[in-house]
Amino acid sequence: MVDWNPQANEIFLQAAEIASANDRQAFVIRACGGCAALLEQVESLLAACGDLGSFLDRPAVDRRATPGTADYRPIAEGPGSIVGPYRLMEQIGEGGFGLVFVAEQLQPVRRKVALKIIKPGMDTREVIARFEAERQALALMDHPNIARVFDAGATESGRPYFVMELVRGIPIHEYCDTQQLATRSRLELFLTVCQAVQHAHTKGIIHRDLKPSNILVAPHDGAPVVKVIDFGVAKAIGQQLTEKTIYTRFTQMIGTPLYMSPEQAEINALDVDIRSDVYSLGVLLYELLTGVTPFDRQRFQKAAYEEIRRIIREEEPPKPSTRLSTLGETLARVSLQRNTQPEKLSALVRGDLDWIVMKALEKDRARRYETSSAFAADVRRYLAEEPIEARPPSVGYRMRKLMRRHRTPVIASSAFLLVLLLGLLGTGLGLVQARREAQRARLAQFEAEQQKQKAADEGKNAVREKNHALAAREGLRRALYAAQINLAQNAWKAENGPHTTAILQSVTPKPGETDLRGFEWRFLQGQFQREEQIVRIADRFVEPALSDDGAYVADVGLARDQNSPRALKVWKTANGSEVLNVSLSQSREDERMATLHRLPSMIGIDALQFSPDGTRLTHTNANRIAVFEIATGGEAFHYDLPAANPSASPFGVRTGPDMVVSPDGRRILRLVREGRFSRLSSKALLIDTESGNELRTIATTTLGRFRRDGGQIAYGDPKRGLVIEETDSGEVVFSVKDWSEGDFRNSELKPQFSPQGNRVLAFVLEGASPREAGALRLAIWDVATRARLSTVSPIELSAKAAWSPDGQRIALWTAGLQPGANLSLVNVQTGAEEQRILGSATVAAATFSPDGKQIVVACHDGTIRVWSCTPESPHVAEPRGRFEMLAGVSDDGRRAALTAMLTDAPLGGALPQIGAGPRPRRSGLFLIDASGRVLARTEEGGLGSVLDHAGQRVAFVRAVPGGNQLMLWDTATGNSRPCGELWRHAARVAPALAFSHDDTQIAIAMPLENGEVRKTVIQVCDAVSGRIMCTSEPIDTPLSFLAFNPDGKTVYASSFPTRDPSAPSSSVLLGLDVATGEIRTRFGPIALQAGVSLSDNGVFLAAAHNMVQPSGRGRAVVWNTRHGQVVNAFEFEHRFVSKVCLGPQGRDLLLMTHRRISGIAESQVLVFDVATGRERVSLSNQGQVVDATFSPDGARIATLVAEGAQGGPGEVVLWDAQTGRELLRLPAETIGEDLRFSPDGRRLFFSIRGARGRPARIQSWTAPSRPGTVED
Amino acid sequence: MPDVTHILSQMEAGDLSAAEQLLPLVYDELRMLAAARLSQEKPGQTIQATALVHEAYLRLVGAASGRSPWNGRGHFFAAAAEAMRRILVERARARSRLKHGGGRQRCEFEEHLAVAEDRVEELLAVHDALDELARHDPQAADLVKLRFFAGFEHQEAAEALGLSRRAADRLWRLARTWLYQVLKDEK
Known part of the structure; x- marks a missing residue:
């Protein structure tokens, strides 16, 4: 039963015009005002609207059916008509493209043939031309299971026709079903089909339209004979899956998209080869086994053209056995037709047959059977009970499941707003990204499968096999880990905190497993705000309110069922102790909603507001305002709406109660609406709380907000803009409308006074043009001057804001709707974002601590979290001189020494002279920190300088009269000696x-x-x-x-x-x-030294030779430093080596190599096992590798990659040193050198040389803590 | 015989019961027109439904003296669309009977309305749901009849019903979505 609800219809129609899915969702939720039943109706309408496709778009009568357009005339030929040299006899079939007749050939031989006349809509000349092109090849086909195609031509009325060998058979699936053929017999019959198709393929003919109705079975001498018909017809017709072919001949055509391969479903399906037929054969086998096609026939009938194409190209059909299990009652019939029982049929199909069919149905044709004979061979192996070639894609399934788990859960039926909100988490990832993730994951999956395959194939030796299995499992885990980290990285880039955190948690090792987590994991984990405090308070928060100081949180929970009351609770945020618990009676409005939608009302329309001093809590619903004393738990007072005067709302849509009480409790503002729809009028009444008397009327359409002291009211008015008036006198002190109005009116503005009352913020929709939907902005005005201070834009539709206690900053977040868990801190004066906090849970409400240094947030997961919010004032480093050069970075990456030619006046003392240039030039030395701040400077400097490991002293050489002097500058004291x-x-x-x-x-x-x-x-x-x-x-x-x-x-x-x-x-x-x-x-000896490296333990020394002759191969040598003996030597295809790096303990040797292939520079990082001399991994980068290094534990390799020329942007890439798999990519503003990890592995950094106008500096990334110490 | 113009003016004045008299008139006119057309056309040809409706309108209303032809236009087209709907449904039912073994019928003019072969089921399903839609929103149902059964272009249909383009867009979207839901629900 489908309801008709004008209110839902109206919201639906408005929502349908919003282009962005996120905005639309936000609008719908807002417009439904918490009414779950309404929300469900609107969602259902939107979903149906999304499915419409071309439903009803084409009239039932053909608009184009004007006399004279031959193309659309029905086929006029019938029995008795003469078509070319053929006389039509009875009609034997009606196919997707036309009518099939038995025809008598009159000359040159008298015989009966099948004649197929193509239906309207084809260009006859083209069809015949295409047929002629393939006629030669068709003539070469000679196979007992292929019906021959004799001829093609055009009828008198101009329609193309085909003449074929007459086959009086029935479609293969019908034959199998009526004969109750067992699965084995079906497979044998199917093998015949494969052979026939293979024959055609060897003659260069692709069928392109294999489906049961083209594979007929006719009894011949008592035995069934398979005949594949219509070879060459599909190609001649040039049939493609286009909107026209689907919708003009839908019911007959339906067979075709069902059997159509993904590549045929492409817009320009030019590149179709025999593997397309393999796919169609896969669909046929699927149907022979299960009685149904991989994709649902019904679904295709209803789906829009684009959707069908998408399904064919993207959706993974269920395995045949899975499909059987979902057949329900039909399974009994299907089993009977296969002369077996349901359980037996499922068991039979499960396993090998599943994999055989699925291999044929691979989306990527490279993964299908190469030929139909390969397909047949595997079926034959199955029949002979031999191991099959197709493999269970178990890893693939695991990966897919994994990915699904992290994608949007689609919650359709739930009536709970909160659940719905949570359901929206994750959608932000976006389709494109999801695809990219899927690609990467598929790659990882492929590699993992290969690993597994490798292990599976390995030897007969039990021990070896076991070891290989263990290694394969380890390889698999690493592949999965890399895939997960990729997902987490994407979620992080999408600023989706909860998603990222969830993925990171999922790779936590189980007991007994090695911990694969490294820098990348800690880095990603570290990107989210570290909670200073987490207090778990409830299972979830629905729409919590925080007291201004963050000391209390209040929320009205969901009712357990229709009859149980909802509870208003207040907790202390510091320890989660409950300080107030009141059962709420259902308001009349809630009841009305519940009755209206015949649904239990478990959520209601509530507003919660703490008094500024945090001593009282006001709960407002549609009928009543109740104020509670938090200390005593008692009700201070309540105000009930006069029962006789219910407040009508335009569509029954509510975004909140129509009443608000002043913070001091003295006044109530109530919005009264009258009339409906366009005749709606509204006003606000100011009511004295104590007496209940109406003090005055305010002409406004929206509910206002009180200033903190209750002295003023701010409200939005469609005509007057933002208005502020004195509460009691009604004197208007402020009125602005300095925004251009978007199409989508938002007169509510939701104004909020600053704590000082001197400023006011409001949410305005500003449109570029009147027709364009406006962008939501946050605007801030000074009340006294009426000047707009700043504008924050764009922001999400459901954004919420909180003022900092000093009125200088605003915290801005999007409650519930955004996938991310972001909170922005905005400067009131400039509107600029000063800090962006990525949290790991979604913010429902937020407030500043009284000192403004922390943010207290109530998250939808029922926790209170405290985040530090003192923004690091960003330091913009100025160049300290010309020709800045980094003279070294301390081990921890936090300090760097640099030299520069000074440009400012001398600080005093003698001018140090460098070089013998005509003018004395002064050089200076600086010690800077990672942000570029100068910690110490000296007006000395010279030839070469180096910073010590601790970042304390700089050694440099000064040119003095008579020679050079090595100097030591102590940066702590400033002295040099x-x-x-x-x-x-x-x-x-x-x-x-x-x-x-x-x-x-x-x-x-x-x-x-x-x-x-x-x-x-x-x-x-x-x-x-x-x-x-x-x-x-x-x-x-x-x-x-x-x-x-x-x-x-x-x-x-x-x-x-x-x-x-x-x-x-x-x-x-x-x-x-x-x-x-x-x-x-x-x-040595070393020829053409290409780099030297000493291992961290000092035991090994490595060097590489760039040797052109005699072998043409490069060579690297590792020596033992103690006795100078060669430990191992490595040869590699000749490339230039630019860096040699020994890993920890000298176990691994890394070589950074380059070569130029037809003008394109290609870099490769090779890693050798020093002990065995074997090459372990090679990392191929896109772009030029500038530097590469090991992490201190040797588990990771970091490379610095230039995207283009030196000085342009680049990336730091983190790799798994074991597998060479990419884990993390970090963008670098510019390319530098000396990429290193700090010895504790917490920082990864490189130094950037200065350039004109750009200071030298360190770029670094921090991965704060080690795994295991993060979760407590 | 009641005058179509008179009926339309009654309807304009709010007497919706007059519609019941209008429908048979329009229906008969359409059949008659079609028959006349067919006698001039070669066999095996089809007639454009929209053209028929327009022609019927001109004959029944446009020529009426002393009144602007545009008064009551919406009512007329709604009635014409309803008539087309009935004609098509009859034809579709006949076709589906034919499919299930019924004998060939005499060649009637409906045969020559190009109902797409594959649209029979869809047509009948929409027909069934349309009455329910008409109960909720008669105008939405009229729009569907005009577009789906009488083959009007969207703009034409909007004008026929005296709707702005935007109002027609909204109504069309709602009608399609709602009908789609109903049809889906039945399955």
Whole structure:
């Protein structure tokens, strides 16, 4: 029974005009005002409207049926007519495209044939031309199971016809059913069909319209003979799934979309191959097994054209066995037709037959059987009880289920508003994204399947098999983990806190499982506001109210059933203790609604409001205002609406009660509506609470709001705009309408006074043009000056706002409707968003703490959460000089040293001179923090500088008269002092510098020149006293790499990386004994050094050679530093290596490689297992990899990828080091260098060189806590 | 024989019972017109329903003296649409009888109205639900009759009923949605 409810109709019609689904939803919920029955009706109308398709759009009489349009005339030929050389006899069939007759061929031979005349709507010439094109191929077909096609032509009236071998058979499924063929016999018959189709395929003919009515079975000598008819016909007709073909010949055509492959359902189904027939055969087998097609016939009949196409291309049909289980009563008949019992049939089909059919029905044809003979072979294997080729896609199902779980739950039947609101969570992800997720997940699923397959295929050795199975399971878990993290990442980008948190929780390891979570998990988790406090109060909040100071929360729960009363409760937010519990009697309005919609009213129209001092709570419903003392729980007073004067509402739609009481309780404002629809008039009455007397009447259509002290009322008026008047005198003190009105009027405005009463905010709909639906904005005015201070835009339709106690900020959130759990803090003066809080639960109500430093939120999940809301004032770093260069970042990534050419006036002291340029240039050194704030500066600087690991001291070389001096700048004291000796004959080349791991020693590799002779000397100094520890003998090559062994006893040094094959001998790698200054080890030889890395434990040293000859392959070597022996050597296809990096404990070796293929740079990161020498993963990036590094635990690899040229935007990508699977992508504003994790794994950062007008800085991401310490 | 113009003016004045007299007149006129047309056309041709209705209107109302032809237009077209509906339903029923083994009938003019072969069931289903819609919102039902049974274009139908384009859009959407719900509900 479908109701007719004018009110629901009106809301529906308005809603149907709103384009955005979110806005529409918001509108509907608002307009239904909490009436669940109404909401259900409107939702049902909207749903039906969405399903309409072309329903009724085409008249039952054909509008185009004007005389003379031959195309639409019915077929005039009938028995007796002569068509070409054929004489029509009886009509034997009516197919999708036309009528089929038995015809007598008169010449050259006398025989009976089948003649098919095509129905109206086809271009005859085209049809015949297409048939002619395939005639040759058709003639080549010679198969006992294929009906031959002899001829085609046009009738006298201009219709195309086809002449075929006459087959007097019945459709295969009917034959099977009437003969009660068992499944086995059906399969055997099906094999014959496959053979016939295969024959055609080998002749290059694709059928394109395989369906039971084209596969006939005729008894021949007592045995059934299958004949596939209509080969070549579909192609000639050029049949495609178009709107026209569906709607002009719907009932007859219906068979076709049901058997149509996804690629045929594409708009331009040009690319159709034999696998399309494989699909149709899959549908046929499905039907032979279950009696029904994969997609529901009825559903296709009703669905719109676009929808049918979508279903075919996107929807996964149920497995045959699943479909059987949903047949209900029909199953008995279906089983009988298969000469078996329902249980037996289901058991028979479940498993192998399911997988065989599903493989044929794969959306992606690459995953179907390649040919119909491959399809047949698998069926034959099944019949022979051999293992089949098709595989259960169990992982796929798991993935899909997983994804479904995180998508929108569709709740249709529930009458609960709240449930509905919660149901909306998740829709925001959007379809596109969902598809992308699905793609990624499918990829992961595919890989996981491969892993599983690999494991399944592996050997006969039981132990090996077990190990492989374990490894495969681990691989599977990792694949699932990566897919989940991808989902979480997308949810995070969509600002959907609850969704993200839920996904992150789902990958928490179960007991006994390894914890796969890493930086990416902690990072995503860290993106959401960390609650300072969570108090669980109720199962859920419906429409809670918070006291201004956040100390109390009140809510009216849902009634358990129709007869039980709803309870108004107040709790302390600090500990969740209940301080008030009142049973509410049903208001008359609630009853009216309940009667009207014959539904239990379990939610009502309530408004809750705390007094500003938080001592009293006002509950308002349609008839009564009741004020409760929170301390005593008693009712302070109540006011009942006069029974004789019920307040009529336009459609019975209510967004809240029509009464409001002033915060001081002295006055009541009541809206009275009279008339209906267009003749509606309304006014507000001001009532004295104590006496109940009406003090005055206000001409307004909306209910006003009182100022906190009750002295003024603000209300919205369609004509006058926002009006503020003195409560008692009615004197208008403010009236503005400085907005252009959108099509969608919103005169309610919902004004809210600031706590000081000097400002007022309101929600206005401003439209660009009168016809355009307006965008909702939040506008803030100064009451005294009537000037609009600021505007916040755009905001969601159901947005709510709360003033901060100082009136300087506004918290803005969207209750219930948004998938995300966002709360914005907006600056009142500027309207700018100062802070955006992503929470992990959806905000229902919010208020500031009295000091304004915290936000207390009541979430729909029944919790109270306290969030810190002191916005970090964003620091905009100014360039400190020209040519900024980062001189190093501390280990924790929080501090960086940089040098710059100073542009401002000297701070005093002598000018440090650098270089021999004509003008003295001053250089400065700065210590900055991660946000770019300058922590310390000195007007010194020079050639080369390095920051120590702790971020405390900077070593630099100053040019002084007579030579170079190594200096140490202590950033804490600001003092600089010399370290080691004065270097005479120093070359004006920056020396390499390095601090020891404990920052107690500093090594310098100073280039010296004496005439033409260039040497380099390594010196190690005590970084505290400046004393020289050792000095090496002069080394012939300049050095670029210096690193201390963690034990501080050895310094490793290497020459500059080079790509110049003309100087291969210049590369050295050596170890210097700090105690003696002797070169203890020489590693190598290295030709064309391409990078050096020392493992974190100091045991391994790695270097890569960019060697062109003789092998043409690159080579990397890992040595043991203790004895200088080669541990392993690695060869790789020749590429240029730009970085070598040893993982933790030297277990893994990472090589960053590049090559250029036809002008396109391609980067690949290769990871080798140092012990076995095997390549473990290779990470292929789109774009150029600029840097790559291991996480401290070795479980992750981070790469910095440039999207385009240097200086452009890029990304940091996080990978699973085990599997090479991508986990997280973080956008980087610009490309930098030196990508690193902090030693505790909490920060990931890289440094950005300065550029003109842009300061050097660190870009970093933080993943706050380790897994396990997050949930408490 | 009552004068169509007179009936229409009665209806304008609020006497809705006059509609009962209008329908048979329009119905007869339509049949007569169709028969006349058919005698001039070649066999096997079809007649455009919309054209018939318009022609009937001109004959019955447009020529009436002393009155603006546009008065009572909505009532007339509503009646014409209702007549077309009945004609089509008769035909559809006849067709479905035929399908279930009934004999061939004499070639009547309804045969020549191009009811799409596959629309018979849909037509009958809509017909059944339409009476219920008419009880709730007669104008919505009239709109459906005009568009679905008489083959009027949307704009034409809106004008015939004296509706603004927007009002007709809304009414059409509501009518379609509601009927769709009803038909779905029955299944």
